[in-house]
Amino acid sequence: MQRPAPAKFELLVRRDGEEDFELRQVASVIGYLNSRPRRIDADSYEVSELRSRVAAAPGFILKNKTTDRFLLLSAQERFLWDQMDGATSLQEIATAYVLEYGEFDFEIIPSLLRKLQRAQLLTFEPRSRLRAALARNRGRVIVKAIELALTSLERIRISTHNVQGFFQALYRYGGFLVFTPFAAVACTMLVVVGAAAAFMLFRDVHDMLAGFGRHTLRGILMVKLLFFASVALHQFVHGLACIHYRRRVREFGFTFLHGFVPTFYIDVTDIFMATRRARVVTAVTGALVHLVLGAIAFIVAAEAPTGSFTQAFAAASGIIQWQALVVALYPFCFIEMDGYHVLVDVLGVPTLKHDAIAYAKGLLTGAGRIERGSEELLWIAYIVLSTLSVAGFIAFNIWIIVSATH
Amino acid sequence: MQASADTLAFLRDVRVFESFSDPDLTVVTERLRQRDLRRHQILFREGDSGDEMFIVRRGTMLISKAVTGKVEQVLVRVEPFDFFGEMSLFDGSPRSATAQAETDVELLVLGRDSLQAMTETAPHAAAAFFYAMVQVFMERLRRSTQQVAEATRWGLEATGLDVEAR
Numbered sequence: 001m002q003r004p005a006p007a008k009f010e011l012l013v014r015r016d017g018e019e020d021f022e023l024r025q026v027a028s029v030i031g032y033l034n035s036r037p038r039r040i041d042a043d044s045y046e047v048s049e050l051r052s053r054v055a056a057a058p059g060f061i062l063k064n065k066t067t068d069r070f071l072l073l074s075a076q077e078r079f080l081w082d083q084m085d086g087a088t089s090l091q092e093i094a095t096a097y098v099l100e101y102g103e104f105d106f107e108i109i110p111s112l113l114r115k116l117q118r119a120q121l122l123t124f125e126p127r128s129r130l131r132a133a134l135a136r137n138r139g140r141v142i143v144k145a146i147e148l149a150l151t152s153l154e155r156i157r158i159s160t161h162n163v164q165g166f167f168q169a170l171y172r173y174g175g176f177l178v179f180t181p182f183a184a185v186a187c188t189m190l191v192v193v194g195a196a197a198a199f200m201l202f203r204d205v206h207d208m209l210a211g212f213g214r215h216t217l218r219g220i221l222m223v224k225l226l227f228f229a230s231v232a233l234h235q236f237v238h239g240l241a242c243i244h245y246r247r248r249v250r251e252f253g254f255t256f257l258h259g260f261v262p263t264f265y266i267d268v269t270d271i272f273m274a275t276r277r278a279r280v281v282t283a284v285t286g287a288l289v290h291l292v293l294g295a296i297a298f299i300v301a302a303e304a305p306t307g308s309f310t311q312a313f314a315a316a317s318g319i320i321q322w323q324a325l326v327v328a329l330y331p332f333c334f335i336e337m338d339g340y341h342v343l344v345d346v347l348g349v350p351t352l353k354h355d356a357i358a359y360a361k362g363l364l365t366g367a368g369r370i371e372r373g374s375e376e377l378l379w380i381a382y383i384v385l386s387t388l389s390v391a392g393f394i395a396f397n398i399w400i401i402v403s404a405t406h
Numbered sequence: 407m408q409a410s411a412d413t414l415a416f417l418r419d420v421r422v423f424e425s426f427s428d429p430d431l432t433v434v435t436e437r438l439r440q441r442d443l444r445r446h447q448i449l450f451r452e453g454d455s456g457d458e459m460f461i462v463r464r465g466t467m468l469i470s471k472a473v474t475g476k477v478e479q480v481l482v483r484v485e486p487f488d489f490f491g492e493m494s495l496f497d498g499s500p501r502s503a504t505a506q507a508e509t510d511v512e513l514l515v516l517g518r519d520s521l522q523a524m525t526e527t528a529p530h531a532a533a534a535f536f537y538a539m540v541q542v543f544m545e546r547l548r549r550s551t552q553q554v555a556e557a558t559r560w561g562l563e564a565t566g567l568d569v570e571a572r
Contacts, residue, residue: 007560012468012506014476019446019506023480031564113566 037093037113038086038123040064045121047078062121069119076101077112084122088354095269099345102276159253159265167239167249175240178285187292194295194318197302201315208301209403211312216405219309223316228262230293230321234328235266238286242268245278279345283338287328294321319400332385333393349378356382413438413514419487420461422538430531437520443507454501456494457518462486465511471503478504481553492539495521 007028014021039045048061060073062081073081079100083093090109098104116122137143167175177183201208212219239249251267271282297318304311329339336353344352356379413435417423423431441460443449450456452472460467462484469490470478481503484490494501495518525532 004559007556007563009557009560010480011473012470012478012480014478019448021446021506028560028563031560032566035565110566117566 033091034089036086036089037084039081039084040121040123064119064121067120071115071119071121076108080109080112100348159251161251163249163252167243171240171243176244178237178240179244187288191291191295194298198298198318201298201302205306208315209312211307211309215309219313219316222313223320226317227320227324230289232264234286234289235264237289238266238268238282241282241285242271245271245274245282247271247274276345280342283342284329287325287338290321290325290328294318294325297321330389332382332389334386334390352378352382355379416463420489421542422489422535424538425534426531430528433528434524434531437516437523439515441513441515443511443513445507445510447507449505449507450501452501452504456491456501457498459489459492459495459516461489461514461516463512463514465507465509467511468506468508469503470506483508
């Protein structure tokens, strides 16, 4: 019998205006990918390892202490079970699986879910507890205002899914050059010259941003606009890298990151199906755009007349570009940027941030310390480094703004 | 409303008027009012009182029911020659859903008083109208049952719940 198409709802979502609305088709598969399976309470189950003389990898026995039902899990299924904490969506769990094992079995998750449900080992949580809590307390003006602000920002999303052809053409008509030894040599030379220019600027020019004069605000806005364009270029290079490794670019668009940071984004998650080298190259090359642009900016600043607007503009652009490079590649900042993805890929700990925050939260709220041997050290290191880094980043930016305005 | 040839020709293709004789249709047409809605204009909201039904002559109406917050489920799109709002016409109960124009819309409005007048002056036509209306109600009931089944299927697919297993 032919399998029916996934069930769909057509929903009408009202905007702030009384009559304005947006229609959305929600297929059941979207609900499935966003669902957050949660293990039953830790007191209600136990896991024990099952060593076999035949199989190389150990198996595990999972027992529901309430119903006395047993399940036999493979190491991969045990890994998935550990992810099912009620906060991680199935889509994120699948990504974690690929990062851990470097491959994906499309049947393993649905099959495990069925087994766990039959053994009454699983519950499901709503997509966002924050949004659910806000919806419950909508009567309060402040809550309603927060909800409205979040909803409004979340709605601003301009994207297209039909981009594979565009990126293939971009790659064919010159984009492939980015991945040649010639490009690597040219970029290295440019960066060396740019670094020398930056060094000379910092050594010889007392106040690089003096050229803004009375036009500080205009200067900063122009720098930010140029930077915004470079973020789009950053995403384009991620897309080109994805094409270089013969994977698919699924989406390109503009949105508000975390609900408030305007940014361009690209969906290159298909690269998870490629080799680790491909994943690392895809992550790193996008960020290198800022390295190259920063170098060019410093060269321009060094060549521009001292105290001119051009010098100030180029120097500020250079600083912000290299700062973006650090933010993108530096993994310890609580944000899952390119460097973070490379780190968790190399360490083989796909849920590092999530686990580290849960660990810190447990310590701070007195809910108890999660004991996990050497992983604890990794979590502590991540939290400490990230906290110090974020504080340092904020201090550095305050210093830049204060320097520019005085 | 004047019984123009265009309006009469249009009403002949509206299911509840299919069996009407020319004189009866002319009488009904004279009792209809025309109402125009601009795109996205709300005609009535769920919970409003009402005693009129609407026939779509041009454009598309969306009938939706509140689900949560600002989210409503689209129950049906009403296209030309189809009608909606008849439940309040019969029992005077509050509107069970919200009706809003998806495009610019031209409606023909039939009020309860017009229906009562038609029952008295043209009982044969009124009987045909009510018979056709019962058939439409049965179709809509079947559609609602189908929607409930679809909603259940959506929930099962979205949770991956395996209910076939023991």
